[in-house]
Amino acid sequence: MQQVKAVIARAKGAPVELVTINVPDPGPGEAVVKVQACGVCHTDLHYREGGINDEFPFLLGHEASGIVEAVGPGVTEVAPGDFVVLNWRAVCGQCRACSRGEPQYCFATHNAKQKMTLEDGTELSPALGIGAFAEKTLVAAGQCTKVDPRARPAAVGLLGCGVMAGIGAAINTGGVTRGKSVAVIGCGGVGAAAIAGSALAGAAEIIAVDIDAKKLATAKRLGATHTVDSSATDPVEAIRELTGGFGADVVIEAVGRPETWKQAFYARDLAGTVVLVGVPTPEMKVPDLPLIDVFGRGGSLKSSWYGDCLPSRDFPTLVNLYRQGRLDLDAFVSEEIGIGDIEAAFERMHHGDVLRSVVIL
Structure with a gap:
């Protein structure tokens, strides 16, 4: 001892x-x-x-x-x-x-x-x-x-913890690949990492959503192609407008609140994916949604556990990408x-x- x-x-x-x-x-x-x-x-x-x-x-x-x-x-x-x-x-x-x-x-x-x-x-x-x-x-x-x-x-x-959770939420859980559109709601440490992961995967549009101008500026540096100040703009409408009126292929909720999860649900395209990586508190409930909307929009609603990572596989890979100047x-x-x-x-x-x-x- x-x-x-x-x-x-x-x-x-x-x-x-x-x-x-x-x-x-x-x-x-x-x-x-x-x-x-x-x-x-x-x-x-x-x-x-x-x-x-x-x-x-x-x-x-x-x-x-x-x-x-x-x-x-x-x-x-x-x-x-x-x-x-x-x-x-x-x-x-x-x-x-x-x-x-x-x-x-x-x-x-x-x-x-x-x-x-x-x-x-x-x-x-x-x-x-x-x-x-x-x-x-x-x-x-x-x-x-x-x-x-x-x-x-x-x-x-x-x-x-946080960086792997965000990168993994995009790549492992959300299945972000080249050409896809991604929106990230909440651009703290985990959300910023989800943006970096989406850029690493080759996403075409990466939309950062937050109420903090400093966080949105950081998101731009890490690969966001567009930013949305959700204190001044309806984020669902803004995300749809930036994706041809359809919504994003993958929307990552990195806040962990019912209202932002609901925004993520409606900001995705048909057959799109919602990833919850923000950690809610025990008393929070899934927002009231018409079941026909859950059925009619298709796609998948996922939770991301630690970015669904396998440390022995993902950590050395990401460290190598960091050493190469790519992350x-x-x-x-x-x-x-x-x-x-x-x-x-x-x-x-x-x-x-x-x-x-x-x-x-």
Whole structure:
């Protein structure tokens, strides 16, 4: 066991704290990773606010990259010294999804079995099974994906959650391919990544929809061909007008609200696809829709789990595209901060001032 500095949320709504925690030596199937960079994701704020569950105290942080320091018995996928991006989908290889050759939907993903603790022995709940606002963290070895060590840790660590969720929502879930029209409603970190993914896939029209001019400007830099300020314009009508009166082939909802999901539903073309990647809160309901509209418009209504990604397949590919200059992951890093600056980063996130603040350790 070793002791390291880490950031926890001790109680609902309370400011985060920088404390000393205990990290066990890795057991069978586990790895200890020395964290180099970790993004400040909205999900971490959800944990602090009690929006995920009430299993306090939480060890926050999950969009991370770092160096494997030690592995436990039976670990073969990574070794000490490997540069890895952490993920929260360590596939089991045995569940019904894995057995039918769809490990990207693994229904039995797993985390480290041992618990990290406070100095007094209180067990910590690591965010998304990772807990990487820490100098070192204990994870399941399958949560470590080896990538090109020449890549910038602050940039590629963001594949661990938001950037992968957005790119995957476009390419994996939405099936965006060359020539298709795409609309993205909500251009925060995940929506901006969906725009970048659509551009990477060769979409013909990429329509960014938001109420924030700064986010729309970022969307243009990442590949949007058109922008719509939905505070001033009906986004459904605007998307139809920009697509010959038909609607987009794929509409990605990256807000997670009933009203924007309904906009996405009506902004798609016949036989088009709606992808929900924005995370709703538990009390939100599917908006009232005439069933004849659901039937008559055809197509598909999908939810995207982590961009339906398979980390072992997708992370190295996207890192290689980044290294080739074809995917601008650096654009998502708004600022680099210290481990003591996370509370201030939450405030900047709340005001929409950043795509991602990234903690450098």
